[in-house]
Amino acid sequence: MxxxxxxxxxxxxxxxxxxxxxxxxxxxxxxxxxxxxxxxxxxxxxxxxxxxxxxxxxxxxxxxxxxxxxxxxxxxxxxxxxxxxxxxxxxxxxxxxxxxxxxxxxxxxxxxxxxxxxxxxxxGARTARRGEDHHARVLLDVEDAFGGVSRQIALRIPAADASGRPGYQDRTLNVKIPRGVCPGQVIRLAGQGAPGAPAGDLLLEVEFRPHPRFRVDGRDLLLTLPLAPWEAALGAVVPVALPGGEVRVRVPEGARGGSQLRVRGKGIPGEPPGDVLLDLRIVVPPADTPRAREFYESMSREFAFDPRGTERT
Amino acid sequence: MRERDILEGQLLEEAWLTLDQLAAACSVDPDWLLLHLEEGFFPQARSVAGVWRFSGAALVRARRMRRLERDFDAVPEMAALVADLLEEMDALRARLRRAGLD
Incomplete structure (x- = not known):
C-alpha cells in the first residue's frame, strides 16, 4: 500500500x-x-x-x-x-x-x-453492551423499488480480527430490497452491525442511480411521454412502459404539449403508492418524403391556424 | 445464492428509531441528542407520551449537525441553521430534478 x-x-x-x-x-x-x-x-x-x-x-x-x-x-x-x-x-x-x-x-x-x-x-474491558450501528450508502435503481429484488452490497466495516483486535473487514451482503423503497429512506438490517448484546444494526441510506427515462420525486415517477400530433389532438390510448409493467394511458382529446398527465398509484409502491407524472411532448413527424410534404401542405391549406396567435391571447 | 443467505431489510419509516438507537446510529452521546431536542434543533422529531421517535430524515440531520459541530467547531445553533439551509437546498434540488432541470 x-x-x-x-x-x-x-x-x-x-x-x-x-x-x-x-x-x-x-x-x-x-x-x-x-x-x-x-x-x-x-x-x-x-x-x-x-x-x-x-x-x-x-x-x-x-x-x-x-x-x-x-x-x-x-x-x-x-x-x-x-x-x-x-x-x-x-x-x-x-x-x-x-x-x-x-x-x-x-x-x-x-x-x-x-x-x-x-x-x-x-x-478496554469488554462489557455486555449493545453493538454499534454501522452505516453505508447504497445505490439502487428505480426498478429495485418495485419488486423485492436482492442486491449484493459490498461494505467495509469495523470488525475485530481473530485475536480480538479491532480492524476492518470487507463484507458482501445479499440484501432483499424492501418493496417501495425510495431515495432518502433508510433500510435497517437488524443485528448486522457491530457485535454486542444485542448486536448493532446496519443502516443503509438509499440513493437512486440516475435513470435514462424516469426521474424520481419521493414516490412519484416522472417521465416524458412523446405524442404524435394526431394522438394529442384526437385523444388516444398509448402504452407506457413502467418498472412495474406496461400500462395503457388514455390521453384526452385536445391534449397540449407541456401539460402533465397524472396516472394515480402507478409510481413507487407504498401506502399510499406514488403516482406517475407524464410530461406530454408533441413530436412532429419529419417531412422527408414527397407524400409527407403533401400532407403538410394540405394541412397548411386546410387549417386556418396561427400557432403564434394562441400565444397572444 | 441460497435463500437463507438473503437478509431482509426493514424500512425506517415503518420502524421508527428510539433516542438511544439514533444516538448509536450517529455515534453521539444520547445527552447530545437530548440537548439538541430541548433546544428545538430537530423540527421533525416527534414525542409521543414523552417517548421520542425519529425518522430517517432525523438521522440524516443528526449526522449533518454532528459533522458541522466537529469539523468547524460550530455552536449547535449554527449547525442547526446550516442543516436547515441544506435541507432547504435538498428540497429545491428535488424540485429541479422534478422539472428535469438538473
Missing part, C-alpha cells in the same frame, strides 16, 4: 501547530464539503481530508505517525514494521469507527489496531 503524506493533504508543514492544522482542515473542509462543493471529486477529497485530520488532530495518532513515517515519501510502497501494534490506549474522539472504516488501507494498517472510539470498547 502507498504511504500517505497527511501533512501534504492538509497543506501544512510537518511542524505545524495544532491550531494551524485545525485552520487548514476547516478551510479545505469548507471547500470540499460534499453538500455544497462544486468540485467533482468533493466526496473523495473530503474523505482524504477527514483521514488526514483524524490523524494530525489527535496528538497520539500524530506522534505515532511522525515516528513511523520518518523517511517515507508519499506514494512509496509502505508496510508497517513487524510488531507494530500501537501499545497505547486511544482516547476516542471525533471520528466514529464507521467513518474510520471508510479511510484508506494505509490508515487501517497504522491505526486500525489502535482500539476503537465507540461505546463498547471504551475502558
Amino acid at each position: 502507498q504511504f500517505k503524506d497527511y501533512y501534504q493533504t492538509l497543506g501544512v508543514a510537518r511542524d505545524a501547530k495544532a491550531d494551524d492544522i485545525k485552520k487548514a482542515f476547516r478551510k479545505l473542509a469548507r471547500k470540499y464539503h460534499p453538500d455544497v462543493s462544486r468540485e467533482t471529486d468533493a466526496e473523495a477529497r473530503m474523505k482524504e481530508l477527514n483521514e488526514a485530520n483524524a490523524v494530525l488532530s489527535d496528538p497520539e495518532k500524530r506522534a505515532a505517525y511522525d515516528q513511523l513515517g520518518k523517511g517515507w515519501q508519499p506514494g512509496q510502497d509502505f508496510r508497517a514494521p513487524p510488531g507494530w501494534d500501537a501499545p497505547f490506549e486511544h482516547a476516542g474522539r471525533g471520528y466514529s469507527p464507521d467513518e474510520e472504516a471508510g479511510f484508506s488501507d494505509f490508515f487501517s494498517e497504522l491505526f486500525g489496531r489502535m482500539g476503537g472510539t465507540g461505546p463498547g470498547r471504551r475502558g
Whole structure:
C-alpha cells in the first residue's frame, strides 16, 4: 500500500501547530464539503481530508505517525514494521469507527489496531453492551423499488480480527430490497452491525442511480411521454412502459404539449403508492418524403391556424 | 445464492428509531441528542407520551449537525441553521430534478 503524506493533504508543514492544522482542515473542509462543493471529486477529497485530520488532530495518532513515517515519501510502497501494534490506549474522539472504516488501507494498517472510539470498547474491558450501528450508502435503481429484488452490497466495516483486535473487514451482503423503497429512506438490517448484546444494526441510506427515462420525486415517477400530433389532438390510448409493467394511458382529446398527465398509484409502491407524472411532448413527424410534404401542405391549406396567435391571447 | 443467505431489510419509516438507537446510529452521546431536542434543533422529531421517535430524515440531520459541530467547531445553533439551509437546498434540488432541470 502507498504511504500517505497527511501533512501534504492538509497543506501544512510537518511542524505545524495544532491550531494551524485545525485552520487548514476547516478551510479545505469548507471547500470540499460534499453538500455544497462544486468540485467533482468533493466526496473523495473530503474523505482524504477527514483521514488526514483524524490523524494530525489527535496528538497520539500524530506522534505515532511522525515516528513511523520518518523517511517515507508519499506514494512509496509502505508496510508497517513487524510488531507494530500501537501499545497505547486511544482516547476516542471525533471520528466514529464507521467513518474510520471508510479511510484508506494505509490508515487501517497504522491505526486500525489502535482500539476503537465507540461505546463498547471504551475502558478496554469488554462489557455486555449493545453493538454499534454501522452505516453505508447504497445505490439502487428505480426498478429495485418495485419488486423485492436482492442486491449484493459490498461494505467495509469495523470488525475485530481473530485475536480480538479491532480492524476492518470487507463484507458482501445479499440484501432483499424492501418493496417501495425510495431515495432518502433508510433500510435497517437488524443485528448486522457491530457485535454486542444485542448486536448493532446496519443502516443503509438509499440513493437512486440516475435513470435514462424516469426521474424520481419521493414516490412519484416522472417521465416524458412523446405524442404524435394526431394522438394529442384526437385523444388516444398509448402504452407506457413502467418498472412495474406496461400500462395503457388514455390521453384526452385536445391534449397540449407541456401539460402533465397524472396516472394515480402507478409510481413507487407504498401506502399510499406514488403516482406517475407524464410530461406530454408533441413530436412532429419529419417531412422527408414527397407524400409527407403533401400532407403538410394540405394541412397548411386546410387549417386556418396561427400557432403564434394562441400565444397572444 | 441460497435463500437463507438473503437478509431482509426493514424500512425506517415503518420502524421508527428510539433516542438511544439514533444516538448509536450517529455515534453521539444520547445527552447530545437530548440537548439538541430541548433546544428545538430537530423540527421533525416527534414525542409521543414523552417517548421520542425519529425518522430517517432525523438521522440524516443528526449526522449533518454532528459533522458541522466537529469539523468547524460550530455552536449547535449554527449547525442547526446550516442543516436547515441544506435541507432547504435538498428540497429545491428535488424540485429541479422534478422539472428535469438538473
